[in-house]
Amino acid sequence: MTHQILHGDCLFVLREIPDDHINLVYLDPPFFTQSKQSLKSKTMREYSFTDTWESMERYIEFLRERLYEMRRVMKDESTIFFHCDRNASHHIRVLLDDIFGYKRFLSEIIWTYRRWSNTSRSLLGSHQTIFMYSKTANYTFNEIxxxxxxxxxxxxxxxxxxxxxxxxxxxxxxxxxxxxxxxxxxxxPLTDTWEIPFLNPKARERCGYPTQKPLQLLERIIQLATNENDLVLDPFCGSGTTLVAAKLLHRNFIGIDSSIEAVELSRQRVQNPIRSESKLLEAGREAYRNLPDDVIQILRESPVKFVQRNSGIDAIHNFFVGGKPVVLRVQRSGEDLTEAAKKLQQAGRKKDAAMLLLIRTEQDKRQHTFLDVFPADVHVIDSLALSVQSSIENLLQTELSEFAKGNA
Ligand SMILES: C[S@@+](CC[C@H](N)C(=O)[O-])C[C@H]1O[C@@H](n2cnc3c(N)ncnc32)[C@H](O)[C@@H]1O
Structure with a gap:
């Protein structure tokens, strides 16, 4: 069994590894962000690594030297997954073509996730790139x-x-x-666009290492490209995500990092692997959708954003009044209209809503008492089905009374 986490510049540590030895290389080196990457863990320990370079040429040369060593230690049936982002992906693809040959290019994987930060004058970045190359034409690939x-x-x-x-x-x-x-x-068959959530700041899995990747991403790569007991190498292992994933999937591993803190952290994580289950991914998006289908159906044609977990509000209109939201609720089957209006009023107040719109879906057949006070600020609109039903009933009523008159 090989479970090694080694400290040092991977260029020199790689030179100690024999030729044709590794089944999968995954590398997630500094991305050429030209800044120091740092973060504090839950225990307020600060982890960091530098990602500042004299020039793009120096950065690419740094990678080139190390990639030659990686290629040497790879077995013929092995693959390499190079994780990078928009800062240098275009240069890295050319570099990999150079080292492995353009015919050995297999995939450009887009790892996409949702983010909520603000951008100023360009599109909000929500993906990173992973290039997949093989050493020879005869490589391990397990279909997913x-x-x-x-x-x-x-x-x-x-x-x-x-x-x-x-x-x-x-x-x-x-x-x-x-x-x-x-x-x-x-x-x-699995496509080359992978939607896997970014680790949120509260995820149990998060260990406080800057640029820590989700275990789920590494598990997928390892499953695609290796079999049990194969040997996985991560020469820039950081907090050890690849190594934890390899251990959980019964693979052998070698991790290398030039930061002693990263090596210690990786050793701790491998000893005590913690994997946060994404509730969203486990249950699927549908499980998070708790608005009844008929409610969605009624509101679908209006320009609204649905609100999934609020018993008083079903949707917020895209149109705001004086910077305040216009909130909507649909009367549920069998629900008393006054009760529905009160729920909407209560929830709408919390959102400081400019308007409260209640969509009536049923005719009110209840006997009202003086205790029923309908909230004055709630506007009631009939649903299309109810309007059609009322119009038909009105027409029939008129027709019937004309008929009765004629027969009188
Ligand atoms: C982007 S981080 C890796 C994060 C990791 N994938 C994770 O999930 O935690 C890059 C790592 O490369 C390490 N590093 C930078 N230069 C290195 C070198 N020459 N040899 C080995 N590690 C290096 C840094 O210390 C840092 O931990």
Whole structure:
């Protein structure tokens, strides 16, 4: 078993590793941000590393020397995943073509995540890039499948197809004209765009190391490119995310870092791996959607943003009045209109709303008492279905009374 975390400049440590030894290299070196990266851990310990360079040329030369060593220690069936971002990705792709050959380029993986910070005069960055290259044409690749999207017509996928004599794809039928099924489907092959949440500041997994990557990202890479007991190398291991992922997946690993604090932290994390489960990813986006379908249906055509976890407000209109929001609520089936209005009023006050709009979906058949006080600031609008229903009823009433008059 190899579980090593070594201290030093990876250029020199790599030289101690024999040729053709490693199954997967993942590297996440400084990105050429031209700044010092630092962060405080939960215990207020500060971790940092420098990412300032004399020039882009010096940075690329630094990488080139080390990449040659990485290539040397890689086995023929191995792959390398180079993690970088917009600061230097364009130079790094050319460098990797140079060292591994452009024919060994396999994928440009876009790791995308949501961020909420402000940008000034350009688009808010929400991705990083991981270049995947192999050492030879014969490399390990374990296919990963993802679930079909909600919009996929599963019925069609489950039916077997073939090309007819005109080359057109048609469904296969048996001698009695019945459709033939394809058997179980594995899902859609993993694409090169990976949506994996960035570690939030409160994530259990977060150890306070600057630029720490999520375990989920490394687990996916390791599963794609290695098998159990293979040897994974991270020459810029930082807080040891790759090593923890490798351990959890029963792979061997070698980690290197020039910072002794990083090496110590990696050793601690490997001893006591903590993985935060993303509730969103585990349960899927749908689980976070708790607005009933009929409510969404009613509001869908209006320019609104849905509010998922608020019992008083279902949506906020895109149009603000005097900088204040206009909030909406849909009356639920069987819900008393006054009760619905009170809930909206209460929730709307907390949001300092400019207008409260309640969409009535049912006719009020209840007997009201003097205790029912309808909130005066709530505007009631009938839903389309209710308006149609009332219009039809009114027309029928008129028609009936005309008829009655005629017969009188
Ligand atoms: C972007 S961080 C890696 C973060 C890591 N992937 C994680 O999840 O925590 C880059 C690391 O490279 C290390 N480093 C910088 N120059 C190095 C060198 N010449 N050899 C080894 N490590 C180096 C820094 O100390 C830093 O920990």
């Amino acid at each position: 499948f993802q679930d079909y999207s909600e919009t996929t017509n599963l019925d069609q996928i489950l039916q077997r197809r073939e090309r007819n004599k005109h080359g057109k794809s048609v469904y296969v039928t048996d001698s009695e004209g019945r459709i033939v099924l394809n058997g179980p489907k594995k899902g859609v």
